Amino acid sequence: MNADLKKYPHIYDFKLKKPIKIGEDTHEYLSINNYASDSDYSPNGKTALTIILNGDTYDFWKKAKEKNQYAEEKQKLADAIIDALSTQIPEINGQVEVWDIATPLTYERYCANWRGSWMTAMTQGKKMMKNYFIRNRSQSQFGTSFQKNTKIAYRQSMTVLRLRQRKAFTIFFAT
Numbered sequence: 632m633n634a635d636l637k638k639y640p641h642i643y644d645f646k647l648k649k650p651i652k653i654g655e656d657t658h659e660y661l662s663i664n665n666y667a668s669d670s671d672y673s674p675n676g677k678t679a680l681t682i683i684l685n686g687d688t689y690d691f692w693k694k695a696k697e698k699n700q701y702a703e704e705k706q707k708l709a710d711a712i713i714d715a716l717s718t719q720i721p722e723i724n725g726q727v728e729v730w731d732i733a734t735p736l737t738y739e740r741y742c743a744n745w746r747g748s749w750m751t752a753m754t755q756g757k758k759m760m761k762n763y764f765i766r767n768r769s770q771s772q773f774g775t776s777f778q779k780n781t782k783i784a785y786r787q788s789m790t791v792l793r794l795r796q797r798k799a800f801t802i803f804f805a806t
Contacts, residue, residue, distance in 0.1 A: 634722040636667040636678040645719050651711045654691025689735040689746040705732040
């Protein structure tokens with residue numbers, strides 16, 4: 632967003648004046664990760680925020696997709712979140728330049744995770760894979776970004792290749 636929110640804490644929680652409903656799930660609080668002080672995420676004068684709304688909303692989003700209402704529901708959710716944020720952080724009024732909503736269908740599509748779980752290593756009814764490597768949670772934090780997790784996955788892949796004595800490959804990351 633086009634606002635410098637460095638005066639707000641990195642993790643900012645607040646009770647909503649009007650709960651946000653996604654299907655059967657009702658959220659009465661928002662917990663924000665504020666990256667205004669992290670130049671890797673937020674250029675000078677700008678701020679990136681992330682919010683995680685936990686819950687099992689897979690069926691809601693699946694039905695919305697089937698009824699061709701997926702984009703509309705994402706827009707409604709984005710509007711509700713932006714309105715809620717504006718009551719707590721008035722500097723963002725009219726300053727949101729980009730938003731993105733990742734739903735369980737997003738995680739199902741890109742990660743093939745069962746019912747769109749965003750923190751799973753297994754799928755329903757299947758055993759762990761042979762030689763399966765799990766990244767150490769100490770390398771990351773709850774809700775880290777796709778970019779950071781991609782770099783961690785790259786490093787983990789290089790470790791696997793080294794352990795198996797295979798020739799490595801190179802991926803270039805834009806910074």
